[in-house]
Amino acid sequence: MQDFLELAVSATASGCIYGLMALAYLLMIRPTGIINFAVGEWAMVAAFGGHLLLSRWEWPYAAGMAVVILFMAILGSTTERMTVRPLVERGAPLLAPILALLGVLVVTREVISVSFPPDPMPVPFPFDIGRLELGPIGGSYQSFFIITVTALVFIGAWLFFEKTLWGKSFEAVALNRRAAALMGINLSRVTTLSFAGGAAVAGLAGLLVSPNVSAHYLMGVPLAIQGFTALVIGGVGRVEGAILGGLVLAFAEQLTSRYAPIPSGFAQGVPLVFLMIFLLVRPTGLLKVRA
Amino acid sequence: MRKWLAALLAAVSASVLAQETIKIGVITDRVGVSKPYSEPATEGVIFGVDEINRKGGVLGRRIELLIEDDQSRPDISAALARKLIDQGVVFIMSVSLSPATQQQQTVTMEAKTPQMTPMNSADYLTTQLDNPYFWQTGPLGSVQIATLLAHARTKNFRKVAVITDNSDLGQAIAKAFKGTLEKAGIQVVADEVIARGATTAMPQMQKIRAAQPEAIFLAGVLTAENVLIFRAYRELGVKFPIHSSYNLSVPIYETVAKGLVNGVTFVDAYDPEKAEVKAFEAAYKKATGKDPQNLHGYGYDGINLIADAIRRAGSTDKEKIRAAMQETDYAGVMGAKGMRYRFPAGKRVGFDPNGMVVRVYEKDKQGRVLHVGAK
Amino acid sequence: MRVVAWVAAFVALAALPFFLGSYHNDVYRKLLLWVALALGYNFLFGICGQVAFSHFAFYGIGAYGVVILLFQVGLPLPIAILLALLICVILALIVAIPATRLEGFYLALVTLALAQLFIVLLNEGGTVTGGAGGIANYRLPPIFGTRVSGPTYTLVIVALLMLTLALLWRLDRSWFGRACRAVRDNPEAAAAMGVDVARTKVIAFTLTSALAGMAGMVYAFVDNTVNPPIFGLENAFLILFMVIVGGAGRHAGAIIGAVLLFLLPFWLSPVVGHHHQLIFGALVVGAILLWPKGLVGIWDRFSR
Numbered sequence: 001m002q003d004f005l006e007l008a009v010s011a012t013a014s015g016c017i018y019g020l021m022a023l024a025y026l027l028m029i030r031p032t033g034i035i036n037f038a039v040g041e042w043a044m045v046a047a048f049g050g051h052l053l054l055s056r057w058e059w060p061y062a063a064g065m066a067v068v069i070l071f072m073a074i075l076g077s078t079t080e081r082m083t084v085r086p087l088v089e090r091g092a093p094l095l096a097p098i099l100a101l102l103g104v105l106v107v108t109r110e111v112i113s114v115s116f117p118p119d120p121m122p123v124p125f126p127f128d129i130g131r132l133e134l135g136p137i138g139g140s141y142q143s144f145f146i147i148t149v150t151a152l153v154f155i156g157a158w159l160f161f162e163k164t165l166w167g168k169s170f171e172a173v174a175l176n177r178r179a180a181a182l183m184g185i186n187l188s189r190v191t192t193l194s195f196a197g198g199a200a201v202a203g204l205a206g207l208l209v210s211p212n213v214s215a216h217y218l219m220g221v222p223l224a225i226q227g228f229t230a231l232v233i234g235g236v237g238r239v240e241g242a243i244l245g246g247l248v249l250a251f252a253e254q255l256t257s258r259y260a261p262i263p264s265g266f267a268q269g270v271p272l273v274f275l276m277i278f279l280l281v282r283p284t285g286l287l288k289v290r291a
Numbered sequence: 292m293r294k295w296l297a298a299l300l301a302a303v304s305a306s307v308l309a310q311e312t313i314k315i316g317v318i319t320d321r322v323g324v325s326k327p328y329s330e331p332a333t334e335g336v337i338f339g340v341d342e343i344n345r346k347g348g349v350l351g352r353r354i355e356l357l358i359e360d361d362q363s364r365p366d367i368s369a370a371l372a373r374k375l376i377d378q379g380v381v382f383i384m385s386v387s388l389s390p391a392t393q394q395q396q397t398v399t400m401e402a403k404t405p406q407m408t409p410m411n412s413a414d415y416l417t418t419q420l421d422n423p424y425f426w427q428t429g430p431l432g433s434v435q436i437a438t439l440l441a442h443a444r445t446k447n448f449r450k451v452a453v454i455t456d457n458s459d460l461g462q463a464i465a466k467a468f469k470g471t472l473e474k475a476g477i478q479v480v481a482d483e484v485i486a487r488g489a490t491t492a493m494p495q496m497q498k499i500r501a502a503q504p505e506a507i508f509l510a511g512v513l514t515a516e517n518v519l520i521f522r523a524y525r526e527l528g529v530k531f532p533i534h535s536s537y538n539l540s541v542p543i544y545e546t547v548a549k550g551l552v553n554g555v556t557f558v559d560a561y562d563p564e565k566a567e568v569k570a571f572e573a574a575y576k577k578a579t580g581k582d583p584q585n586l587h588g589y590g591y592d593g594i595n596l597i598a599d600a601i602r603r604a605g606s607t608d609k610e611k612i613r614a615a616m617q618e619t620d621y622a623g624v625m626g627a628k629g630m631r632y633r634f635p636a637g638k639r640v641g642f643d644p645n646g647m648v649v650r651v652y653e654k655d656k657q658g659r660v661l662h663v664g665a666k
Numbered sequence: 667m668r669v670v671a672w673v674a675a676f677v678a679l680a681a682l683p684f685f686l687g688s689y690h691n692d693v694y695r696k697l698l699l700w701v702a703l704a705l706g707y708n709f710l711f712g713i714c715g716q717v718a719f720s721h722f723a724f725y726g727i728g729a730y731g732v733v734i735l736l737f738q739v740g741l742p743l744p745i746a747i748l749l750a751l752l753i754c755v756i757l758a759l760i761v762a763i764p765a766t767r768l769e770g771f772y773l774a775l776v777t778l779a780l781a782q783l784f785i786v787l788l789n790e791g792g793t794v795t796g797g798a799g800g801i802a803n804y805r806l807p808p809i810f811g812t813r814v815s816g817p818t819y820t821l822v823i824v825a826l827l828m829l830t831l832a833l834l835w836r837l838d839r840s841w842f843g844r845a846c847r848a849v850r851d852n853p854e855a856a857a858a859m860g861v862d863v864a865r866t867k868v869i870a871f872t873l874t875s876a877l878a879g880m881a882g883m884v885y886a887f888v889d890n891t892v893n894p895p896i897f898g899l900e901n902a903f904l905i906l907f908m909v910i911v912g913g914a915g916r917h918a919g920a921i922i923g924a925v926l927l928f929l930l931p932f933w934l935s936p937v938v939g940h941h942h943q944l945i946f947g948a949l950v951v952g953a954i955l956l957w958p959k960g961l962v963g964i965w966d967r968f969s970r
Contacts, residue, residue, distance in 0.1 A: 003497045006527070010493035017490055035771060086955055095717065098771075099910060100954040102903065106947030114941060118326040119543040120514045129550065131526065140526050209490055212522055213515045214547045218324065221899075222488020225778070232775065250490075257494035264484035264495065265790040268457060272786065275779045279772050280764045322943065362931065366696060366896050369889050373689035390893045393802060397890050402688070413799065420803050457789055459798035459894070466797075 002136075003258070009139030009147075011254040012247065016150035019246025020205035021227025022234060023157060026242050027198040029231075031173040031190050033094055034084065036101045040224025041108040042199050043206030046072050047215035048112055050207045051121040061126040065207060069200050076199025077192045079104060084195070085188065105220070113217045120216035123207070146208045150243070153201065157239045170194065202227075229275045235285020244286060249274065312355035313348075313607055315340075315597060316375030318395060320387040323363025324458075327514070327543070328586055332386040332410050333358065335583065335590030338575055349598045350605070361387050365394040372398040372406075381405070381607045382597045386590060389413035390459055396422050405600075405612050409593030410586075412537065413463040417639045424613055428596060428632055428641040429589065430537055432467030432510070434665065435558045435647060439508065439534045440475060442556065442649040442662035448506055452481035452499040454492075454520060455510035464536050465510035472508070480504050485516045492516070496523035509535040509555075514543060521551035532556065537647070542584050545655055552652040559650050560625040560642070561585035562660055571624045585625070592623035596632060596641075627663045672828065679824045683817040695823050695888055697928050702827045702881045704908050704924035705917060706874040709834050711906070712914030713843065714870040715850025719902040720761065720777035723784040724754050724875040726897030728882025730788070730795060733892055737804050738794065747883060754879030758872040766867040773871070781899050788894045800893025819887065826884050830877055835917060837873075846870055907946055911953045913960025922961050 024039045046068050053064035083104055084097045127141040161167035172180040173190050181187050205223070206215075213219065226249065234245025252274055257267045278285070317336055320329040337356065344353045357375055361368035368391035375383055376398070383399060385392040385408040392408045393416060399406040400422040407426040408416065412435070416427050451472060455465035469479055481502040483495035499507060507524075511517045517538065524533065532554070539557035562568060571591060575583040596619060601607065604615035619641060621632045630646035645664035650657055679698070683691050703721060710716050731750030735741045741749065761780060765773040788795045795801070806814060814822065837843050845866045848856035853863050886892055904927065912923020927946060934942045957964055 003501065007494060007497060010491050014490040083951055083955065092954075092958070096954050096958070099906070100951050102906070103947045103950030103954065106903075106943055107951065108947075110941055110944035110947065113322070114944070118330060120518070120547050122547045122549065129525065131528075140522075212519060213490065214518055216515050219488070219515065225782075226488070226490075228775070254491070254494040258498050263790065264482065265457060266786070268484070268486040269783055269786045272779045272783045276776055276783070279776050279779070283772055322941070364895065365891070365893060366889060367931075369891075370689060370692040370696065373687075373692045375689075377687045377689040388895070390798075390800065390895055393799070393893070394889055394891050397802065398692075415799050419799065457786075457798075459789075462789065462798040 005137050006139065007254055007258055008251075009137060009143050011250045013139070013143035013146045014254065015230075015247035015250030016146050016243070017205050017209045017223075017246070018226045018230040018249050019234075019243035020150055020153065020201055020208070021223055022231040022242035022245055023154070023239065024198040024202035024205070025227055025231050026236060026239065027157075027201060028194050029236055031170050031194045032084075032088070032097075034097045034101070035228075036098070036195075036198065037224050037228070038079070038101045038105040038108060039198065039202040039227060040220035040222070041105050041112075042072060042075065042202040042220075043209070043223050044112060044215065044217065044220040045075065045108060046203030046206035047123055047210035047219065048116060048121065049203075050123045050210060051215045054124050055122055061124070065126075068207060069203055072203030073196040073200040077196040079199070080192050080195035084191065088191070105224075109217055109220055116217070118217075120214035123210040123215050125211045142208075142211060149204070149208060153204065154239065154243050161239055166193070226271070229271055229278075231285075232275060232278050232283070233285060235287040237285070238287050241285055241287040248286070312353045313350070313601065314355050314357055314378065314380045315594070316372075316378075316380035316383040317356055317358045318361050318368060318371050318375070318383065318385050318387055318391070319358060320363045320391070321360040323361075323388075325363050325388045325391075328410065328541070329386050331584050331586035332590035332593075334579075335575075335587030336384065336386070336594045337590075338578060338583075338587070339591040339594035341578065342574070343594070343598050349601050350607075354594075354598065361391050363388055363391065365391045368392075369394045369398050371395075373402075376402045376404050381601070381609060381612060382407070384409065384590075384593050384597065386410055386593070388459065389416060389463065392416060393419065396420050396425050399424050404609055405616060407593065407597065407616070409596070410589040411460075413460060414467050415463060423639075424609075426616060426634065426639045426641055428593065430558070430560050430642045430647055431640060432464040432536070433471055434642060434644050435464070435536050436468040436471040436508070437644060437665035438558045438647040438649060438662070439556070440471065440477075441665045443506065443534060446505070448477055450478045450480045450502075450504050452483070452502060452504040452507045453479055453510060454481075454483045454485070454495060454499065454507055456485050456513045456516045457487055458511075458513055461510055461512045464512065468508050468510050468536075485511065485513075485519060487513060487516065489516060489519060492519040492523040493526070496520065496527055496529065500527055500529055504531060506531050507533045509533055509539070512536070512538040514541075514547060517544075518548050518551070521548055521555075525551060539652075540585055540650070540657065542657065544652075545657065549655050553655065554652065556649050556651045556661065558647045559585065559657075560647055561588060562627055562648050562663075564660070565624075565628050567622065567624050588624040592625050592632070595623060596621055672832070676824060676828050679827070680821050683820040691817065691820065693929075693932065695820055697925065698820075698823045698827050699881055699885055699888070700905075700908075700928045701921055701924040702830045703878055703905055704912070704920040705827075705830050705834055706877040706881075707905050708909045708912075708914060708917065708920035709838070709846075710870055710874040711909055712916070712919070713838060713850065714846040714867065716867060716871060717771065717774040717906075718777040718871065719774060719899065719906075720780045720875065721878050721905055722897050722899070722901045723777075723781045724758065724878040725882040725885065725901075726784060726788070726892075727754055727757065728879030729886040729892050729897070730801075730882075731879070732883040733801055733804060733886050734794060736807065737801075743807055743809070750883055751876060751879060754876050755872055758875035759868065762868040762871040763864075766864045766871070773867075778899075781902055785894050785898060788897075796893070798894060800891060800896075802891040802893075804890060806887040815887075823884055823888070826881060830881075831917065833877075838917070842866070842869070904946075907950050911949050911960055913962030916960075916962045918965075919960045919962035922965075926961070 028036050049068040053059045083100045087097045169185045230245035230249045234241030256270045319333045340354050359371040372395040383406040389411045405424050410429045412429045455461040481499040535557040537558050540559035600616040604611040626646035627648050630643045632641040648660045649662040707721050735746035765776045789798050845861045849866050908923035908927045913919025931942045
């Protein structure tokens with residue numbers, strides 16, 4: 001039982017990372033319909049940024065984190081302006097920006113690969129390595145930090161969509177672009193904001209996960225796939241779906257790994273089989289879109 | 292007339308001295324997953340060639356290195372081997388991934404061109420294909436586990452766990468580990484795999500803990516995933532010792548796993564107290580201004596082994612080189628004190644089974660040698 | 667194209683290996699295989715509008731399939747080939763039939779998962795698949811008593827390529843090709859015109875996947891080695907890039923894209939070092955933004 005509680009903390013922390021990646025996708029998909037697989041590489045850029053600012057130049061954690069996230073937001077909006085905007089304005093089919101962003105994925109990864117040595121780089125923790133015990137539940141400081149930050153982000157995102165005017169305009173654009181434009185919503189501003197937000201959230205995920213796994217230039221694609229799987233499971237319609245999908249995926253992965261009587265190697269197939277089943281059986285995800 | 296003759300003689304002797312170089316091919320990885328290991332090894336090769344050429348070359352001729360990048364793609368690797376052979380190399384050195392080295396073998400076997408890997412440790416490289424032109428002087432996975440076990444013998448383990456990642460080499464080393472452990476009568480009570488891209492190793496470590504082993508043998512070769520394993524180990528407060536493959540001898544763990552690896556023992560082919568090692572480090576630092584890692588030593592030994600074989604062959608005829616290589620008896624930088632590279636009885640694995648050392652991480656640095664050899 | 671042109675092309679392509687050294691021959695054969703794969707992928711993606719990442723998985727299923735059936739199960743060559751082909755077809759149907767009921771990107775995602783699952787199974791396959799090390803040390807069994815290898819084997823590859831091109835060319839011009847294009851451009855209009863959208867998608871996917879499988883079977887005897895890294899996911903991205911840069915929807919585009927992106931790393935290596943991936947990514951972005959019809963589109967504009 002002790003094992004299970006311990007695992008629950010670890011799975012929750014992993015689920016938060018997946019959930020943040022799913023949220024990043026969601027922020028961009030909702031208003032534009034564009035699936036941006038480059039979110040994984042964005043997380044990687046933030047991780048390397050964290051290494052540079054926090055490890056090499058030894059900035060205080062909060063300052064370093066804030067600067068990296070700000071940088072990511074700028075990177076996201078620049079990407080949008082340079083690769084997505086021209087296509088959308090041209091009326092290109094939806095597939096075009098998705099593919100262009102695949103190209104951006106490769107370019108981003110190679111730029112990082114050129115700029116840093118090939119070995120994985122360390123990224124420091126905000127708090128020392130240690131355990132926190134809350135009654136029967138125990139886990140590392142970093143796990144609780146991840147969970148807390150993610151919770152804050154999701155609450156913020158939920159409030160954004162539900163309560164603010166900007167959030168409502170995102171929804172409006174998601175439902176009907178033309179109507180939204182007619183109502184005076186600035187489409188291009190919404191798109192830029194969505195990409196900036198997506199990049200910032202992906203960057204946050206990268207910063208949170210990299211102290212554990214280190215920053216290395218192949219970390220992007222697995223994160224992108226994990227985030228996407230979480231999104232499919234949870235459903236694109238609602239913000240809560242992202243975190244739900246992330247948690248379901250992480251728990252499925254880790255519980256199978258721990259308790260299922262199958263050889264360890266096959267346990268890697270679990271998330272993939274999960275994804276395939278979900279896509280074929282319930283493509284809209286667990287949570288229904290709000291009417 | 293005399294002047295004319297002298298000039299002619301000078302021209303002839305100049306052209307004789309500026310004779311053809313001896314071409315040696317190197318297939319490395321500059322962009323793919325093997326880059327962190329291939330790059331330093333290649334640098335060691337380049338340093339070795341400079342040194343050899345400065346001292347007069349081999350058989351009075353300079354060595355010319357033809358370096359190709361296979362991007363960790365085995366099918367391109369095979370094509371590059373052909374390219375090098377067409378360009379007239381007499382020997383190919385493989386410092387990329389084990390499957391790439393394997394794929395190159397199909398070509399070198401067909402073209403009867405000598406090939407060697409100074410670094411790859413997969414056991415199947417000399418067993419899957421019967422290629423008399425291929426030699427492996429990297430420390431085999433089976434040698435690594437034998438050395439680790441010899442060190443741990445005093446502790447009389449009966450039940451142990453093995454953990455690795457899902458990379459090709461990680462799986463090969465784990466297989467070697469398990470085979471040897473089982474032959475020694477030790478029960479492997481847990482056998483776990485961390486997938487590339489995982490965010491935690493907690494479930495696998497919990498499963499291991501539940502099986503109550505007396506030690507863990509780490510066969511993984513992916514740095515990020517190994518770091519996850521160490522973290523889960525610390526988080527769970529597990530106490531049984533970790534014994535690792537030679538992957539932990541790569542110095543990156545001193546930075547990226549700081550605070551996590553003290554007390555972890557690992558096998559290494561690098562004894563910092565060895566005279567040859569000290570000489571190598573000094574010479575490398577003098578020539579390049581940087582400190583070498585143990586990975587550089589593999590490349591350095593590799594090129595010297597090749598040069599030594601060519602010298603003994605007395606010619607650049609591939610068959611003579613092959614015969615000479617098989618007769619190798621050379622002491623290099625890698626390996627325990629007194630180790631010599633030899634290929635006994637027609638086998639093509641040159642790293643002495645007793646040539647590894649067991650070291651331990653102390654104060655976040657690679658520390659002293661605890662044990663030598665597999666006895 | 668007239669029959670004479672086809673025969674001439676076949677002869678030219680088949681004769682070339684006899685003039686090339688062994689290294690260039692090796693590159694040439696792999697290039698031909700990649701062109702065949704690109705043609706098939708172009709039909710699925712460029713002409714039928716389906717994004718899928720499983721092309722290389724089927725390449726691998728064909729390759730591993732024929733090797734396992736020949737050397738581990740011990741079947742004779744023709745039966746091994748047919749059976750491996752059948753496996754590809756059945757698997758493609760299993761994936762395509764449910765996936766095409768859904769719209770848009772779902773096929774892409776299912777095939778993405780399939781591609782990864784394939785590699786996991788290969789790695790965990792123990793003695794059947796050779797695990798992470800793969801299977802090596804085999805040779806094509808003698809066909810009618812003769813050993814086919816070297817430049818003669820290149821004939822087989824050329825034959826495969828020409829058959830693939832011929833088949834896709836005919837299909838493209840037939841009613842099926844028109845149906846595929848209709849499905850790509852406007853599925854609702856296509857349905858209104860009486861096209862069975864789901865069936866068209868399924869047939870296109872199954873056909874192109876089977877062609878990829880056949881290419882895989884031919885590949886298995888090029889290097890006489892099969893291992894997991896050869897069939898990895900990065901290749902699926904590369905093939906997509908090839909088709910985009912060359913010009914999706916046109917056979918010539920697939921050919922140009924494949925030739926360019928396959929040979930580019932070999933040419934660029936001495937110049938740019940090893941960062942050709944960077945150039946590929948940039949090319950793709952450039953292609954989509956600036957030359958959406960691909961290199962073929964630029965060619966067209968010049969030849970006007």
